Amino acid sequence: MLKKGIRDILSASKDMGWVLEPQAKHLFSLAGLEVPRFTWATTEGEAVRFAQEIGYPVVAKVVSPRIVHKSDRDGVVLGIDSDAELAETFSRFSQVENFAGVLVEEMMSGLELIAGAKIDYQFGPVILLGIGGTGVEIYRDITLRMAPLRERDVESMIKDLKAGRLLEGYRGSEPINRSELIRLLITFSGLVMELEEFIESIDLNPVICSSTSCVVADARIMLKETGGNPQSQWHG
């Protein structure tokens, strides 16, 4: 049974066809996935206060129902390290169409992976794991499995990646926390099974993996056009 908070987010996003990133992050944190500390700031003051609270550097991303691919629209700034730079970024973002605020979040570092989901017509929910980042469709180093994932499916997915050695620590970098990655994929796969009738696909890209954690640093949920109504699915 989906949590009420998750159903609310899906309902609120239904007309738009996809879920704004701050809401998607909230949804995944409700489902038990780790996300960076973040705030959805609608004023410059809020943005700066939050950045001071968690400490610089921070990431700022534009929030707009018209912008699905933020990077393509220059809507992501990494490594902001002062109030002035954050304020300047906020004011630039506020010029975009249908501006709905700025997502300010903790800057993560580590290996960038992609975890994704798609509701396939013939096979139902499938989960993707790959080397992530903005070049994901260029390298196409990905692997797929039908959900729900069993632990051995995740193990074999990791083994499938051509760049799998990067996960084990390559040339001096520390290996990523494998059990956190397994936990993330299994939790994600369980959530996807519950979201089957509402979603078309999900990208968690990147998931930033380090020796201590695997954090969903960006998330995009595309909803099914004629999806079910998440509220009506709930019978108390």
Place this chain on the structure above:
Amino acid sequence: MNFNALFKPKTLAVIGVSLNNDRHPANVIYYKNNLRFQAEVFPVNDRGGILQGDTVYARVSDIPQKVDLAVIAVRAQMVPDIMAECIEAKVGGAVVISGGFAEIGRKDLQERMVSLASEAGFPFIGPNCLGIYSPPHMDTFFLPSERMVSPNKGRVALVSQSGGTLVDQMTKFANEGIGLSLAVSIGNKALIRELDLLRYFAHDPGTDVIAFYVEGFEKNEGREFVLATGRCPKPVIVLKSGKSPGGGRAISSHTASMAGDYEVFSAVASQYGVVEARNEFELVSFCEALSCYNQPIEGRIGIITTSGGHGALAVDACFSHGLSVPTLSEQHQAEIREQVSPRVQAIASFSNPIDLTGSAVDDDFIAAAKFLSSMEEVDCVLILLLPYTPGVTSDLAARLSQIYRQADKPLMAYVPHVEKYRIFIEGFEFNRIPVAHSIEGAVHMAEAMRRCQPC
């Protein structure tokens, strides 16, 4: 639903025979069954009459015996009524050969048939298909027996959405000496689909390997199919068409764009132990290998040849298919050397591949195969047999099969397939050692066993 009436009928009605056109599909089916198969066959045509001296029954209910299977080959509009008559007459099931249903937009006619049959628990294959080839019981293919190349009776069941592809694969099976238990062309698969047949063949004592040619699954049907395969103790091989990427629909997520139909099928198939044949050559090789052996291997190949070139090409083929060719230790090489004939000892190479040279005799092959079969490091042995090697005889296959029986390590062979070497090829086929007509083909066979992992 009980499928026995479909696959092992004792009585057969062929509905729609023509009294004036002997090339009518129903007539071809009637004659071939009447002359060549065990089931007793009755012709049906609503005008009655006599066909080549046999009584033609006007209705299926006029037939004096209980009919197990009706082959329906009448015009599409008439099929639902005929099916209702069959149900009324307690016929056990039907094969609907006729076309003119969903494939030309007449979904309504097809749905009428399906609802009649589902309500009555009446199994039927088709429509728009060749139906069932089940020797020695019967054969509903409307192809003259003289023109068909029929494989021997064996242990592989073949199911195909396309009738043409099915008959073509049967021809290849015959050519490669692969035995067939049953072949089913399911056409529009209106009622009985791949999943139903998978479940049937999983329990069919006459079938060891189940192979499918699939064009597409319905919503979530692929999921059920692979889950059922995961529970099936027999190897399941699938050749699926539709590998080209989808149209230019704008896709807004990376996952949806990268997880295309084919990528998903291929990944999910291997996740649940379906052996995916990527093309028709693989389908044939995989059926051959898995009908001889069904233990999974990791893919550590030992190779025996009399030609260095063949050995090198085989090693390359192994690597390109993800198989390994472990190097033998000095100690092991010395041990094998001691066991071969003196002439070969001096000139042969005993690393892996073992190149016995053109001076090899049968005993040298046997010694090398025995040794490799006993090694922990090797889980499958490839024999590259060149029948023009002067000291090699056609007895070799029989002797090699003894080694398999003792050591339980699968052997695969390559023999050039020309008429002159038929006796060598048959030696392998007869002794159930899969034999390929190319080095690549032999490596494919080993790959089939690596891909066929229980899950």
